[in-house]
Amino acid sequence: xxxxxxxxxxxxxxxxxxxxxxxxxxxxxxxxxxxxxxxxxxxxxxxxxxxxxxxxxxxxxxxxxxxxxxxxxxxxxxxxxxxxxxxxxxxxxxxxxxxxxxxxxxxxxxxxxxxxxxxxxxxxxxxxxxxxxxxxxxxxxxxxxxxxxxxxxxxxx
Numbered sequence: 001x002x003x004x005x006x007x008x009x010x011x012x013x014x015x016x017x018x019x020x021x022x023x024x025x026x027x028x029x030x031x032x033x034x035x036x037x038x039x040x041x042x043x044x045x046x047x048x049x050x051x052x053x054x055x056x057x058x059x060x061x062x063x064x065x066x067x068x069x070x071x072x073x074x075x076x077x078x079x080x081x082x083x084x085x086x087x088x089x090x091x092x093x094x095x096x097x098x099x100x101x102x103x104x105x106x107x108x109x110x111x112x113x114x115x116x117x118x119x120x121x122x123x124x125x126x127x128x129x130x131x132x133x134x135x136x137x138x139x140x141x142x143x144x145x146x147x148x149x150x151x152x153x154x155x156x157x
Contacts, residue, residue, distance in 0.1 A: 050138070050139075050140070051140065052108060052113035052115050052133045052135075052140045053103050053106060053115060054140065055074050055133055055139075055140035055141060055142060056103060056117060056133075056142070057103075058070065058074045059071070059074045059075065059091075059131075059142045060091060060095070062074060063088045063091045063092055064092075064095060064099075071084065071088070073139075074140075074141055074142055075141055075142050075143075076134055076136070076141045076142065076143045076144065076145075077143075077144050077145060081144065081145075083148050084144040086144070086148055087142070087144040087148055087151075090129070090148075090151065091129075094119040094121070094129070095119070097119070097120075097121050097122050097124070098119065098120040098121065098122055100119075100120050101117055101118070101119060102117070102118040102120075103115060103116070103117055103118075104116035104118055104128065110135075111134060111135040111136075112132070112134055112135070113132075113133045113134075113140065114130055114131065114132055114133070115130070115133065116128050116129075116130055116131075117129050117130075117131055129147070129151055130150045130151070131147050132147045132150060
């Protein structure tokens, strides 16, 4: 390339390159997009059963099924703790009216979370209970004591 001018070097480089192929570029873009989509889905799938919402669902299932072993896994206090028994009773009563539960706003800060759970109470309207959760050893658990404290506040108890 000694003795070549800048213009001839540019034209030499351009001639040596293969022509732009839009089909190849589209295939490459689709491949990259598909790879990113799979990565995103895998990330969400792996986290799906581990968040505070999952603990709330497991808590409700344990209450519905009267499953003491499952309740022990999803509550901070032991299942025979009076606060766990009271909270389970409140939830059981709300579920007896209408078994449909909606999870609402989730506020999470490090190892603490608050999840709004709304129950349809038929002709009595809807009622939201704010559940407090703590994460211990990467497992979210319902804090029955704190949840009941929040539940009682509007009643002045």
